[in-house]
């Protein structure tokens with residue numbers, strides 16, 4: 046895998062986090078880096094080792110929890126050392142719940158714990174991203190890719 050390739054792994058039940066992932070990927074490509082996107086159900090934790098940039102996305106569920114389909118992946122991440130990787134997390138959420146976007150914080154904590162360099166604060170968007178919010182996602186992707194490209198140059 047080339048040094049400036051990013052992997053986005055996401056979980057999305059009703060499509061909102063998937064829309065964020067697509068917009069982030071657009072931003073990464075616009076900045077000149079390569080990106081692959083995988084649904085959590087098709088992803089394997091060891092794949093994270095093959096990419097220099099790692100973005101994890103999840104909606105928040107059940108009083109501030111990760112989605113059920115993310116749990117195995119999350120637990121298996123403990124076998125990894127992500128030192129030297131650039132990483133960040135994102136996800137759709139809903140401010141009407143007490144623990145807004147807590148899944149994003151959980152993923153950021155895990156990435157940090159495993160030694161990854163955190164590129165950006167976690168990106169949380171309420172429900173489906175509107176046009177401005179998609180632009181925010183795209184910007185998030187561009188910033189992430191610019192940091193990755195700067196590191197690899």
Ligand SMILES: Cc1cc2nc3c(=O)[nH]c(=O)nc-3n(C[C@H](O)[C@H](O)[C@H](O)COP(=O)(O)O)c2cc1C
Nearest residue numbers: 057058059060061062104105107109138139145146
């Ligand atoms: C049962 C249930 C529990 C939820 N719990 C939370 C929560 O604790 N915090 C939060 O920010 N959003 C919560 N949400 C909102 C979802 O994260 C939100 O609908 C999100 O847009 C779903 O993203 P998706 O389309 O990618 O699946 C909950 C939604 C449902 C249906």
